[in-house]
Amino acid sequence: VQIISNNNNCYLASVTMTYGSAYQEKCLYSSDFSEWASCDMKTTTNKVVNLKTSYSRENFTTTLNGVGAYPTGEKTSGDNTYTGFLESAKVSECNFEASMLVEGLSSVTKLVFLQFATGGTRGWNVKVKGDGDEDWVVVFGDPISDKSGQEVSIDINRKNCSICFYAYNTAQNCYMDWIKIYGKVDLSNSPMLDNFTFAGTTYA
Numbered sequence: 001v002q003i004i005s006n007n008n009n010c011y012l013a014s015v016t017m018t019y020g021s022a023y024q025e026k027c028l029y030s031s032d033f034s035e036w037a038s039c040d041m042k043t044t045t046n047k048v049v050n051l052k053t054s055y056s057r058e059n060f061t062t063t064l065n066g067v068g069a070y071p072t073g074e075k076t077s078g079d080n081t082y083t084g085f086l087e088s089a090k091v092s093e094c095n096f097e098a099s100m101l102v103e104g105l106s107s108v109t110k111l112v113f114l115q116f117a118t119g120g121t122r123g124w125n126v127k128v129k130g131d132g133d134e135d136w137v138v139v140f141g142d143p144i145s146d147k148s149g150q151e152v153s154i155d156i157n158r159k160n161c162s163i164c165f166y167a168y169n170t171a172q173n174c175y176m177d178w179i180k181i182y183g184k185v186d187l188s189n190s191p192m193l194d195n196f197t198f199a200g201t202t203y204a
Contacts, residue, residue: 022188025109028053029060032178034071034084041068041089041098041173053105055185060105066091066098067165075175077116078148082177085116088124091170100165107183108161111139111154114177117147122172124165130158143168149177 029051039047047064066089075082088098108130115124123144127136139154156163167174
């Protein structure tokens with residue numbers, strides 16, 4: 001894009017577009033759960049949340065069992081106070097093991113989320129299943145390292161991938177403040193802004 005300024009007038013002189021490489025890693029979905037509908041972890045069974053990715057525009061689902069969504073709820077852990085989160089129920093609160101199942105994603109390269117807790121020896125664990133996996137593969141199986149807040153980043157690198165979140169300790173609650181899911185997207189037919197020049201300076 002070239003913009004020419006003449007006194008008080010500006011003119012659009014030209015637009016240059018470029019096409020990117022075929023597949024690029026993008027953040028397909030990001031949420032702090034503030035836009036999710038509220039549901040109680042103690043009574044939530046097979047609750048399906050319909051979602052859509054950015055870039056690839058895929059419809060996918062999250063199924064909650066014993067996991068509650070609290071978009072306006074507040075919880076303090078250590079020195080941090082969190083507003084809007086997911087919480088897993090203790091097995092004693094819902095009589096089964098809580099889980100959150102994500103399905104319908106054609107590519108998942110990386111998963112990042114922030115978890116917190118009210119004590120030690122608990123937290124979210126993650127297992128995945130994609131093309132080539134005969135069974136579920138645990139990709140994160142540790143307890144939370146800092147109860148006041150731990151950012152977890154996991155390389156997934158799978159096609160047609162399902163993701164299952166479950167509690168490290170089913171006798172305790174665990175919390176998630178936000179989540180980001182990354183995947184490969186075909187952008188070979190998607191034009192992108194290459195550069196633009198304004199007042200003699202080129203921005204790329």
